[in-house]
Amino acid sequence: MIVALIVAMDARRGIGKDNRLPWRLSSDLGRFKQLTMGHHLIAGRRTFESIGKPLPGRRMIVLTRKRDYTAQGSQVAHSLVAALRLAQAAGETEAFVIGGGEVFAAALPYAQRIYLTLVHANTGAEVFFPKIDYSYWQEVDRKEYRRDERNEFDHTYLVFDRRGAPEKSLPAAESPSLAA
Ligand SMILES: NC(=O)c1ccc[n+]([C@@H]2O[C@H](COP(=O)([O-])OP(=O)(O)OC[C@H]3O[C@@H](n4cnc5c(N)ncnc54)[C@H](OP(=O)(O)O)[C@@H]3O)[C@@H](O)[C@H]2O)c1
Structure with a gap:
């Protein structure tokens, strides 16, 4: 299973403000939908509450x-590894970590792919994506998008694949004891 991060960040790595996205980019939302459809999405509790509902088809x-937390139409996990295991156990081929800042920081060492939208603006964001060491990542796709009436800022769609193995990988699942 590939662990992918999908993120839109501004020129200062900003991704969020007041528990929402600090821009209006409908093209990016369309790209997010197209890339993630049919897959497992892993979201921090704050990002989930900001979206407000499970996303159709995912x-x-x-x-x-929080041990007693329930999320309508969604599964709950209490660690990143547990979340990745849930996706893997369901036969997922590519799990998408969708944020926010705290979850991206925990997931970056596991990631093999990053779908990055670079927003060409300083947006006053207060939540940030972790610093990427680009020497570990190879750019495999790039598309430019000009601002228009439905997209507030110029932005660039990038895809990076990790060169080599991730810093962390999912520990092997505990096998049932053979000593019955
Ligand atoms: N631009 C983008 O691509 C993008 C994408 C997603 C979100 N965002 C923005 O990012 C902001 C939210 O980010 P955030 O950093 O404040 O919050 P977050 O990462 O969405 O959620 C943080 C919460 O997730 C839970 N959590 C995080 N790491 C955990 C772990 N390792 N194990 C168990 N639980 C864990 C905790 O929930 P509990 O407090 O319940 O324990 C924590 O308070 C919003 O503004 C949102 O709009 C932007």
Whole structure:
């Protein structure tokens, strides 16, 4: 299973403000939908609450440390590894970590692919994507998009694949004891 991060960030790595996206980019939302359709999405509790509902056609796993948390139409996990395991156990081929800042920071060492939308603006965001060391990543796709009436800022769609193995990988699942 590929672990992918999908993120839109501004020129200062900003991704969010007041628990929402700090821009209006309908083309990026369309791209997000197209790339993630049919897959598992892993979201932090704050991002899930900001979206407000499970996204149609996708299976949402919400990360929280609250033991009694329930999320309508979604699974809940209490660690990133547990969330990745849920997706893997369901036969997922590419799990998408969709944010926000805290979850991206935890997931970056596991990621093999990053779908990055670079927003060409400083937006006053207060939540940030972690710093990427680009020497570990190879750009495999790039498309430019000019601002228009439905997209507030110029932006660039990028895809990066990791060169080599990720820093962290999913620990092997515990096998049932043979000593019955
Ligand atoms: N531009 C983008 O691509 C993008 C994408 C997604 C989100 N965002 C923005 O990012 C902002 C939200 O980001 P955020 O950093 O404030 O919050 P977040 O990452 O969405 O959620 C943080 C919460 O997730 C849970 N959590 C995080 N790591 C965990 C772990 N390792 N194990 C278990 N639970 C864990 C905790 O929930 P509990 O407090 O319940 O324990 C934590 O408070 C919003 O503004 C949102 O709009 C932007």
